[in-house]
Amino acid sequence: MAEIHDQFDTILVLDFGSQYSHLITRRCRELNVYAELMPCTQKIKDLKWKPNGIILSGSPYSVYDADAPHVDPDVFELGVPVLGICYGLQEMAWILGGQVAKCDHREYGFAQVQIATFGGGSADALFAGLGAEMEVWMSHGDQLSVPPTDFRVIGKTKSAPYAAIAHNSKPFYGIQFHPEVTHSPRGKEVIGKFVLNICKCRADWTMEEFIGKEITRIREICGPKGRVIGAVSGGVDSTVAAKLMHEAIGDRFHAIMVDNGVLRLNEAKQVDEMLNRDLGVNLTVVDASELFLSRLAGVEDPEQKRKIIGNTFINVFEAEATKIEATAEEEEKKGAEAKGRVEWLLQGTLYPDVIESISFKGPSATIKTHHNVGGLLKDMKLKLIEPLRELFKDEVRALGRLLSIPAPLVQRHPFPGPGLAIRILGPVTRAQVEILQKADNIYIEEIRAAGLYNKISQAFAVLLPVKAVGVMGDKRTYEQVIALRAVQSEDFMTADWFVFPAEVLKKVSSRITNEVAGINRVTYDISSKPPATVEWL
Numbered sequence: 001m002a003e004i005h006d007q008f009d010t011i012l013v014l015d016f017g018s019q020y021s022h023l024i025t026r027r028c029r030e031l032n033v034y035a036e037l038m039p040c041t042q043k044i045k046d047l048k049w050k051p052n053g054i055i056l057s058g059s060p061y062s063v064y065d066a067d068a069p070h071v072d073p074d075v076f077e078l079g080v081p082v083l084g085i086c087y088g089l090q091e092m093a094w095i096l097g098g099q100v101a102k103c104d105h106r107e108y109g110f111a112q113v114q115i116a117t118f119g120g121g122s123a124d125a126l127f128a129g130l131g132a133e134m135e136v137w138m139s140h141g142d143q144l145s146v147p148p149t150d151f152r153v154i155g156k157t158k159s160a161p162y163a164a165i166a167h168n169s170k171p172f173y174g175i176q177f178h179p180e181v182t183h184s185p186r187g188k189e190v191i192g193k194f195v196l197n198i199c200k201c202r203a204d205w206t207m208e209e210f211i212g213k214e215i216t217r218i219r220e221i222c223g224p225k226g227r228v229i230g231a232v233s234g235g236v237d238s239t240v241a242a243k244l245m246h247e248a249i250g251d252r253f254h255a256i257m258v259d260n261g262v263l264r265l266n267e268a269k270q271v272d273e274m275l276n277r278d279l280g281v282n283l284t285v286v287d288a289s290e291l292f293l294s295r296l297a298g299v300e301d302p303e304q305k306r307k308i309i310g311n312t313f314i315n316v317f318e319a320e321a322t323k324i325e326a327t328a329e330e331e332e333k334k335g336a337e338a339k340g341r342v343e344w345l346l347q348g349t350l351y352p353d354v355i356e357s358i359s360f361k362g363p364s365a366t367i368k369t370h371h372n373v374g375g376l377l378k379d380m381k382l383k384l385i386e387p388l389r390e391l392f393k394d395e396v397r398a399l400g401r402l403l404s405i406p407a408p409l410v411q412r413h414p415f416p417g418p419g420l421a422i423r424i425l426g427p428v429t430r431a432q433v434e435i436l437q438k439a440d441n442i443y444i445e446e447i448r449a450a451g452l453y454n455k456i457s458q459a460f461a462v463l464l465p466v467k468a469v470g471v472m473g474d475k476r477t478y479e480q481v482i483a484l485r486a487v488q489s490e491d492f493m494t495a496d497w498f499v500f501p502a503e504v505l506k507k508v509s510s511r512i513t514n515e516v517a518g519i520n521r522v523t524y525d526i527s528s529k530p531p532a533t534v535e536w537l
Contacts, residue, residue: 004390005049007213008034009201012051016040016059016069016087019530022355022493023180024055024085026392027191032203036390037355044074053081053199056088058178062102062142063087063094071095081171081198083126086140089165089174092148096172099146103159107138113155113163113177123154123166126173126193130186137183140176171198207398211244214387218248221385225340227252228385229321231313232283233263234271235415237348239279240400241388245346246281247403252340254324255281258316260309261289262296262419262428265437278406288316296421296428300465302537305428309418317345318381345382349389350396352492392491413458414492422537426465436463438516439482446508447486456498459486461512462525462536470520472513479520482512487534495529 004010011028015021015037028035040056054075061068073095075082084092090100113134115127127134134155144162147153155164155175163176173194179187195201222228228245232238232255245253255275259268268285275281295308321342388396393414400410420436421428440461447453462483470477484505489495509522525532 003049003217004034005036008205008209009052009199010049011035011053011055011195011199011201012042012047013037013055013057014040014042014071014075014088016057016061016091018058018060018087019494020178020180021057022352022491024057024191026491027180027188028055028195029205029392029395030188031192031195032205033195033201034205034390040069040071042072044072044078050078051080052201053083053195054078055194056082056084056091058086058088058139059091061087063090063100076172081194082173083194084172084174085180086176086178087142089176090142090144092172092174093144093151093165096148096151098144098148098151100142101145103141103143107140107143107157107159109138110183111136111138111157111160111163111177113157115155115164116153118152118154122171123152123168125171125198126164126166126175126190127154128193128197130189130193134186135184136177136179136187137181138177143176144174173198207395207402210391210395211399211402214244215248218245218385218387222249222252222344223340225252226344227254227324227340227342228344228346229253229317229324229342229382230255230346231317231348231417232257232271232275232281233348233415233417234267234274234412235348236393236400236410236412237350237388237396237414239275239348239405239409239412240396240403241346241348241386242275242281243279243403243405244387244399245385246279251282253281253346254320254342255283256317256320257283257285258313259285259287259289260292260312260419260421261430262292262309262421262424262433264415264420265441274409278409284320286316286320288312291316293428293430293433298427300426302422305421305537306418309421313417314345314382321382343383344385347384347386349386351390351392354389355493394491411454413453413456413460415460416535422535423460424463425536426463432463435480435516435518436461436482439463439512439519442511442515443484443508446504446511450501450504452498452500452504455488456486457489457492457495458534459484459498461485468521470513472520477520479518481521481523482516482519483523483525483536484508485525485534485536487529489529489534492534493529495534497526497528500524 013024025035025037113136117124143160147165150168151165154166157163160176165174179190230242232242242255272285275283324342397410424432443461464481467478468481486498487495488498512522
């Protein structure tokens with residue numbers, strides 16, 4: 001069976017815990033080269049595929065610390081080009097015999113790199129055609145003090161004499177600056193020199209190429225008779241996944257939406273209409289709201305909420321799969337052609353979900369468990385199929401447009417699998433859900449009315465577990481508080497809060513406090529990611 005690494009040239013990005021690691025992956029993909037992020041502790045001998053090149057990320061550590069993360073030395077024996085960025089440069093030097101020392105002062109911000117040339121040899125390849133000087137972004141407290149043997153300096157700044165180095169004969173390069181951030185204006189070109197010219201990767205990672213190969217892969221996985229049931233929520237991820245699966249295996253795909261009691265206002269009805277009418281996907285809506293709410297009763301811990309919802313989803317799906325198989329058996333008894341067993345569960349897991357749910361040994365820790373990738377039963381009978389697992393959100397939207405999914409669906413803001421349960425800070429009850437549904441609906445209505453919906457990556461309301469004093473109708477009130485959240489983001493790995501016109505927030509606040517019983521105060525969250533996450537829980 002063809003895997004993604006068999007179909008596309010791949011750059012392996014090894015993560016040492018840098019907040020910018022995912023950006024390296026994205027820059028490669030923007031160059032139409034597939035890249036995959038893995039922990040720096042990955043053993044090369046355990047890889048089932050060979051990368052076309054390897055990039056070592058930055059890190060908050062110092063290479064000489066006792067608990068510093070270190071790369072498998074086999075990286076340098078694999079016979080592929082290697083690029084070290086910031087800590088990655090220092091790690092390369094440290095492994096290959098150089099020395100690293102603390103800077104006299106931390107170098108953070110813009111710097112000018114003076115580029116050295118050597119007559120067009122391999123050492124020049126990383127900066128070829130970029131001129132004699134380049135503005136870059138620095139962020140480091142250590143620097144190379146003695147380069148390894150057989151390396152030459154190809155770039156320096158006033159305070160960093162070894163700002164860029166290259167091996168005399170092997171395709172090993174190290175740079176002290178961060179080319180992956182937008183603050184380095186020509187950084188993407190530097191990554192391009194490495195990925196396209198030095199690693200010689202084919203620039204064929206596009207959704208046009210992906211769609212055909214993924215449909216073929218799905219057919220190989222499912223076989224000629226295997227059937228799939230799909231976790232569909234109406235969000236862009238599950239919608240695109242469902243449409244892709246329908247394109248691949250047709251009626252052998254059964255889309256199922258579980259009303260878990262913590263959906264948005266009228267969500268189940270709207271999704272049913274959209275998928276059936278607009279996409280022709282056969283959808284079954286299962287009302288399991290009482291089951292979910294009973295299991296969530298009294299639960300406040302967000303991780304416990306996610307696991308309860310993830311496990312309950314699987315319980316419901318397995319029950320539906322049994323019903324579908326029983327119906328198929330009855331049809332076969334009446335002479336219908338055998339269609340095969342339900343073996344697979346479709347989920348719209350995305351790459352950021354995977355990245356945020358992996359706890360690396362040493363460099364970083366799990367931010368939160370995504371129900372798609374971390375809240376599933378260990379003894380689950382169905383096998384997972386996740387066709388979007390390698391994609392970022394913008395890639396999923398591009399895929400959706402290629403699948404002719406209507407624009408309002410493609411541009412729909414993300415909605416978490418655990419639904420409003422993780423937007424209710426505190427115990428989840430039907431009454432609390434109804435309050436949040438109404439407030440959130442007003443918020444989104446006013447954003448659309450102001451023509452701002454497509455300028456915002458995600459917007460939602462959060463019900464806080466606190467009460468505040470207010471005055472309504474000349475009477476003192478003591479009621480709950482709603483927090484509003486709206487962010488702009490390219491890939492949801494980082495995000496900035498959206499700057500609303502004051503009149504929009506004023507109208508939203510007025511409507512919520514007047515129309516939603518139990519709310520007397522509205523706040524707006526102006527936190528960016530990092531340090532905050534997009535969701536509150």
